[in-house]
Amino acid sequence: MRKDASRDGETLLRVSGLQTWYPIRQGLMRRQTGWVQAVSDVSFEIAPGQTFALVGESGCGKTTVGRSILRLESAQKGEVFFEGRDLLKLDSNSMRAARQHLQIIFQDPMASLDPRMRIRDQIAEGMRSFGIGRNESDRLARVRALLERVQLDPDTLDRYPHEFSGGQRQRICIARALAVEPRLIVCDESVSALDVSIQAQILNLLRDLQEELGLSYLFITHDLSVVRYLAHQVAVMYLGKIVEQGPTERIFDAPAHPYTKALLAAIPSVDPERRGGALAVLGDVPSPSDPPAGCHFHTRCDVVMERCRTQVPPLFELEEGCSRCFLAEPTNPGD
Amino acid sequence: MSVLLQVKNLRTTFPSASGPMPVVDDISFDLARGEVLALVGESGSGKSMTALSILRLVPKPGKVSSGSVLLAGEDLLRLPVTEMRRVRGARIAMIFQEPMTSLNPVVAVGAQVMEAIQLHDPINKVDARSRARALFAEVGIPDPEARLDAYPHHLSGGLKQRVMIAMALSMRPEILIADEPTTALDVTVQAQILTLLRNLQRERGTAILLITHDLGIVNELADRVAVMYAGRLVEVAERKALLSNPLHPYTQGLLKSIPSRTPAGERLPEIPGVVPSPDQWPTGCRFSTRCPLCFEPCETIQPEEIEDSAGRRVWCHEVERSMDAESSS
Numbered sequence: 222m223r224k225d226a227s228r229d230g231e232t233l234l235r236v237s238g239l240q241t242w243y244p245i246r247q248g249l250m251r252r253q254t255g256w257v258q259a260v261s262d263v264s265f266e267i268a269p270g271q272t273f274a275l276v277g278e279s280g281c282g283k284t285t286v287g288r289s290i291l292r293l294e295s296a297q298k299g300e301v302f303f304e305g306r307d308l309l310k311l312d313s314n315s316m317r318a319a320r321q322h323l324q325i326i327f328q329d330p331m332a333s334l335d336p337r338m339r340i341r342d343q344i345a346e347g348m349r350s351f352g353i354g355r356n357e358s359d360r361l362a363r364v365r366a367l368l369e370r371v372q373l374d375p376d377t378l379d380r381y382p383h384e385f386s387g388g389q390r391q392r393i394c395i396a397r398a399l400a401v402e403p404r405l406i407v408c409d410e411s412v413s414a415l416d417v418s419i420q421a422q423i424l425n426l427l428r429d430l431q432e433e434l435g436l437s438y439l440f441i442t443h444d445l446s447v448v449r450y451l452a453h454q455v456a457v458m459y460l461g462k463i464v465e466q467g468p469t470e471r472i473f474d475a476p477a478h479p480y481t482k483a484l485l486a487a488i489p490s491v492d493p494e495r496r497g498g499a500l501a502v503l504g505d506v507p508s509p510s511d512p513p514a515g516c517h518f519h520t521r522c523d524v525v526m527e528r529c530r531t532q533v534p535p536l537f538e539l540e541e542g543c544s545r546c547f548l549a550e551p552t553n554p555g556d
Numbered sequence: 557m558s559v560l561l562q563v564k565n566l567r568t569t570f571p572s573a574s575g576p577m578p579v580v581d582d583i584s585f586d587l588a589r590g591e592v593l594a595l596v597g598e599s600g601s602g603k604s605m606t607a608l609s610i611l612r613l614v615p616k617p618g619k620v621s622s623g624s625v626l627l628a629g630e631d632l633l634r635l636p637v638t639e640m641r642r643v644r645g646a647r648i649a650m651i652f653q654e655p656m657t658s659l660n661p662v663v664a665v666g667a668q669v670m671e672a673i674q675l676h677d678p679i680n681k682v683d684a685r686s687r688a689r690a691l692f693a694e695v696g697i698p699d700p701e702a703r704l705d706a707y708p709h710h711l712s713g714g715l716k717q718r719v720m721i722a723m724a725l726s727m728r729p730e731i732l733i734a735d736e737p738t739t740a741l742d743v744t745v746q747a748q749i750l751t752l753l754r755n756l757q758r759e760r761g762t763a764i765l766l767i768t769h770d771l772g773i774v775n776e777l778a779d780r781v782a783v784m785y786a787g788r789l790v791e792v793a794e795r796k797a798l799l800s801n802p803l804h805p806y807t808q809g810l811l812k813s814i815p816s817r818t819p820a821g822e823r824l825p826e827i828p829g830v831v832p833s834p835d836q837w838p839t840g841c842r843f844s845t846r847c848p849l850c851f852e853p854c855e856t857i858q859p860e861e862i863e864d865s866a867g868r869r870v871w872c873h874e875v876e877r878s879m880d881a882e883s884s885s
Contacts, residue, residue: 416599418827421813421815421824443742446815449816450815450824487744502744505712505745506712
């Protein structure tokens with residue numbers, strides 16, 4: 222858990238009412254028969270120097286949110302204000318320019334690095350296209366400094382990706398993202414494929430870089446223990462919607478939504494005195510192309526009420542954050 | 557508890573330009589009847605290769621070059637191929653991380669389980685189907701009759717893993733080898749599968765060799781834990797002893813680097829460096845290049861096994877030195 226390092230009221234990224242649905246097409250005429258409701262009505266803000274974590278299980282839409290912000294997927298509705306401009310309304314040239322300050326690091330570094338390109342060229346490529354560095358020798362000096370910054374030997378810059386381990390490749394991806402001087406980095410399951418000893422190294426590196434450079438992270442992950450270590454704010458997603466949001470400490474110590482509680486309770490503990498603590502949630506995540514009526518979580522919820530099956534709960538304000546559950550509904554003062 | 561499986565001095569090698577390269581190097585451990593033993597390690601530690609060696613399924617050109625694998629006293633490594641085929645499935649079954657790649661996508665899952673049953677047991681289709689239905693019910697598949705006719709792509713990841721477990725249990729094996737059985741699953745579904753495995757072990761008395769990198773899963777399921785690093789065992793202990801008082805510096809580092817154990821605001825303890833590849837394993841202790849306690853003999857001499865009265869085993873010069881210091885004072 223981390224102290225809030227942001228200055229009051231300042232926002233680097235503001236997402237509001239984001240909706241990304243994919244059409245389902247079937248049959249000979251490819252007629253549209255339905256929608257995969259990947260992301261519906263998602264809103265949040267990220268302050269400079271902060272880490273915002275988007276968590277949830279597979280199919281909850283967390284990755285689609287990240288990709289929609291970068292316009293790697295096309296959102297149908299909503300606004301994505303970054304540095305004062307709505308990214309969803311930019312033409313492709315302005316969007317390309319905006320990407321300088323908006324980078325992404327994926328789960329599988331091998332798939333996002335070009336296997337036939339020396340790492341010096343991969344790191345310098347972005348600098349060239351955004352005109353960073355006076356000339357090639359200046360850029361080379363920057364590549365060396367970046368490699369050193371991510372704790373790789375600068376003399377390895379002429380090597381190819383396959384000559385590095387998984388953790389080292391993720392460091393290369395971080396160096397490549399940093400090369401264009403971003404303000405926000407979307408980390409999509411960036412440490413999920415790494416062994417725990419390597420994961421700790423990368424998490425510490427990301428945190429050091431944030432403190433030095435004032436970077437913001439949108440940290441997309443299914444692993445809540447990583448979130449607790451890195452994030453200032455957390456949003457929990459289920460079937461395309463944010464179901465709970467708040468400061469990291471509050472989410473972990475006093476989760477409000479039954480899904481957040483279930484998610485936290487399902488994590489096996491390493492405390493030898495707490496065996497059998499990993500509690501199962503009934504059933505599987507329903508399909509986002511046919512989400513349950515009412516509250517999407519009602520089919521698996523252990524405190525489900527009659528109205529949950531038919532009425533869609535809005536996001537209710539909590540003292541810190543909000544929860545999409547009727548249990549969080551404020552009672553009338555007269556009652 | 558009586559010993560069911562005994563792995564002795566197992567060594568598995570792959571050919572390389574500089575001669576046979578060991579990926580599993582002189583591993584010995586026991587598995588008792590009804591026991592859950594976790595084999596823990598990071599990628600490249602040789603834990604999966606150990607399991608494949610036990611079943612004689614090491615991919616070519618790799619091979620088990622020495623050692624023995626005794627199942628109730630009989631060495632599996634010396635069995636004729638046809639008899640070994642009967643051991644697989646009937647006495648030792650295995651489930652994998654990816655249920656999607658282990659199931660045939662064009663055959664209904666019920667037929668696949670029936671095929672597994674009929675392979676070992678000459679019963680007719682009707683009986684095989686009713687046994688498959690009973691197995692589906694036992695592993696908690698809702699509406700088992702209808703699900704027998706479903707194809708793998710109709711089922712969620714959690715249900716597919718339940719089908720795999722049903723298939724593995726169909727011949728009532730004495731040992732179930734589970735290789736990262738929940739790694740591909742969501743955490744809420746993972747908890748369901750862990751509960752299922754725990755109940756099966758309790759009710760059927762099946763011994764489980766659980767291969768995992770996740771110490772939380774170890775805590776949930778294991779009775780004993782064997783920690784591997786770079787092809788060798790570094791520590792074998794009871795679950796509680798290992799998690800509350802790890803002796804080997806690698807086990808200590810693994811536990812410390814779990815993010816949820818670091819208090820708010822503190823820096824995450826790291827194990828420096830990376831797991832070396834088999835062609836770069838140090839001649840001494842395999843962990844010496846990353847060990848914070850490394851001293852003079854570690855880089856050149858392999859540590860010997862130290863075993864205490866409780867059967868706890870550890871391979872570490874530093875532990876040996878501190879034990880010597882204790883006993884002489």
